[in-house]
Amino acid sequence: MAARIMNLPKHGLCHLMRTSALARHYAGSTGSASPPQFTTLSVDDKTGIATLTLNRPPANALNAAFMGEIARSIKELEKSKCRGLILTSSSERIFCAGLDLKECYQAEASHLQGIWVALQNLWHTLYSTPLITVALINGHTVAGGGMLALSSEYRIMLPNFKIGINETMVGLAVPMWLIDTYLNVIPNRRVAEWDLTASRIYKSEHALKAGLVDELAASKEQGLERAVAFISSYPKHSLVARAITKRQFREKDLKNFEDNRQHDLEIFLSNIQKPNVQSYLGEYLESLKKKA
Numbered sequence: 001m002a003a004r005i006m007n008l009p010k011h012g013l014c015h016l017m018r019t020s021a022l023a024r025h026y027a028g029s030t031g032s033a034s035p036p037q038f039t040t041l042s043v044d045d046k047t048g049i050a051t052l053t054l055n056r057p058p059a060n061a062l063n064a065a066f067m068g069e070i071a072r073s074i075k076e077l078e079k080s081k082c083r084g085l086i087l088t089s090s091s092e093r094i095f096c097a098g099l100d101l102k103e104c105y106q107a108e109a110s111h112l113q114g115i116w117v118a119l120q121n122l123w124h125t126l127y128s129t130p131l132i133t134v135a136l137i138n139g140h141t142v143a144g145g146g147m148l149a150l151s152s153e154y155r156i157m158l159p160n161f162k163i164g165i166n167e168t169m170v171g172l173a174v175p176m177w178l179i180d181t182y183l184n185v186i187p188n189r190r191v192a193e194w195d196l197t198a199s200r201i202y203k204s205e206h207a208l209k210a211g212l213v214d215e216l217a218a219s220k221e222q223g224l225e226r227a228v229a230f231i232s233s234y235p236k237h238s239l240v241a242r243a244i245t246k247r248q249f250r251e252k253d254l255k256n257f258e259d260n261r262q263h264d265l266e267i268f269l270s271n272i273q274k275p276n277v278q279s280y281l282g283e284y285l286e287s288l289k290k291k292a
């Protein structure tokens, strides 16, 4: 792929800013002059396809800064009239392990609020984007990581990894906007209800059979080729009509979310601060450490 890291394309399909200009833009929108820290973004000039690589070792766990960075990149790509976006990970084992649980444990309410608002914004940005979105799931992806994959339009996964939404296992309810996102992929309500109440985690091969992912690829390289083929299958002249159609499919879910945004935040803050949830989180974090 003739990709360049944050460089100006020749043909005008993508009008991305150079890195320094992007940094100035971030400064304007966030009050911070720092350039992207946890992601790399490359754009193929010829295809107009961007690849956003998640790079927050060891697990691409989502904190507010990381989520803000992903959402801002998507917004930039929209403005640049890029055609499609491939989300992938720099790790060979983990696509995304969901929220950074270390930051959810014994944290100040204001910090927890920042995390949840960033998660809400990221979901809204990804779920509503007119870009053609593909998650190239080259590692485990659970909880908030599952959200990233399921909010994309097409999922290509490498073998022998795990995917799913395991919030009830962490002791918390799945928010309605994530249920809607799940139903958009697995429309069988009984299966979706069972999966989400039971915190069901699928292995890649089973996820393909269940329709949770669309394709398996033998390697990241093959997955990238397949992702480009999927995005390129939409002719240029249909992109606007395509985006409007996508929006119409997702509009009800987006409106439900907007109507309940504040309530959703309050539920999260109340649940996450409960002593039993915090105590479970502490044990869960210990169990993750012991694995190492």
Ligand SMILES: CC/C=C\C/C=C\CCC/C=C/CC(=O)SCCNC(=O)CCNC(=O)[C@H](O)C(C)(C)COP(=O)(O)OP(=O)(O)OC[C@H]1O[C@@H](n2cnc3c(N)ncnc32)[C@H](O)[C@@H]1OP(=O)(O)O
Pocket (backbone or CB within 6 Å): 058, 059, 061, 093, 094, 096, 097, 098, 099, 100, 101, 102, 104, 119, 140, 141, 142, 143, 144, 145, 147, 162, 166, 167, 170, 172, 173, 174, 175, 178, 268, 272, 288, 289, 291, 292
């Ligand atoms: C708090 C929940 C709140 C609300 C939920 C309500 C609504 C849901 C809406 C969507 C939002 C979701 C919330 C979440 O995302 S909660 C996050 C839940 N995540 C998990 O349960 C994943 C836990 N991790 C794993 O299961 C495995 O790590 C994984 C399968 C991803 C990879 O396994 P592998 O064996 O390859 O690696 P590990 O050795 O386990 O991990 C490597 C290092 O990464 C650290 N790690 C892993 N996950 C997290 C995490 N979520 N946060 C912070 N750190 C994480 C792990 O400790 C290892 O670190 P080191 O020991 O190497 O330092």
